Amino acid sequence: MKKPWFAGVAFCALTLSSAVFASHNVYGTFKGGWSDLDARDIPSGVDTTDASFSLLVGVSFPLDRHDTFSLGVEGGGVWLGSFGNDSELELSGIEAAVMGKAHVANGTDVFLRVGALRWDADLDHGSDDDGTDGFWGIGFTYGLDKLKFRGSVDRYSLDEVDVETYTLGLEYPFN
Template sequence: MKKSLLAASVAAAISLASVNAFAADDGLYVGASIGKTSSSALDDLDSIPGVSVDDSDTGYKLFAGYNFTSNIALEGFYTDLGQISATDGINKVVASMSSVGVAAVGTLPVNDSFGVFAKVGYQAWNARVKETGMSLVRGDGTDVVYGIGASYNLDVVSIRGELERYDLDGDGVNLLSLGVAFNF
């Protein structure tokens, strides 16, 4: 249901944007995205009888980048990947995750206003795990981040939807988001 709602929102935003404008070939941009995260980190616990797993949450991303050409950009980001949790009714484990990093973005313009893109980059992630009756445990590391998306440019504003994968030591968190960027 939430994925359908997000997809419908992206389609509505693109169809409502009827201005025929084009983005500059180069320049600075800043923006924010919000969407749904999902993780595979607790998949093993989901099969244990009596254990309930919540492996999705709301996530958001703040980003800034520079378009060197209409095809190549470099983007820095901070992403809050939300929380995942598992409980057996007595004990509860909650993990909160965030990431900061940089990614190379390759864009294929379809026309003057619409383009599709792919990205790959490097991130430093941080995870905080809290268990009932236990102290906070922290973990961190560096891993790859990659994704695909589409962007519709309205002169100084771009609407974008994307699916990103944040690897965290063999597990991963996906972020499906809708965002807006301001082009300078």
């Protein structure tokens, strides 16, 4: 039986090999902002907003020789926030996404992400929950040098709740 981690190790080794690494953009992203919980059956007066942050690593592959369009994958850790009047619900997880980028102006790209989040919900009442659900997001990157600014809106659709994050961050290419 093949192990799922083997595919990840093989992907990383292939990505970081010198020939492949030279033709692709490998980057890291740290982004932070706020999240908004949209849950069914929440009484009024319950705090449904909190801070959110993510640490992601990705690789993008140019689809044309002018780097006008690119396709890539990214993944990493996501903390969606603590919700409720006494932080009764804490959401976090690991995400993997496919991302398409379009170069629209000098130093500016727009992107669309679609992926899955392996999430964990910690409840103060002692009953925890977890699962894997989809998400999508849109955003932009801007920068004329190596360091780029990144803004995005992501919508995570979990079992009984939807969470939207509004984030700004920094993207740094490793090559």
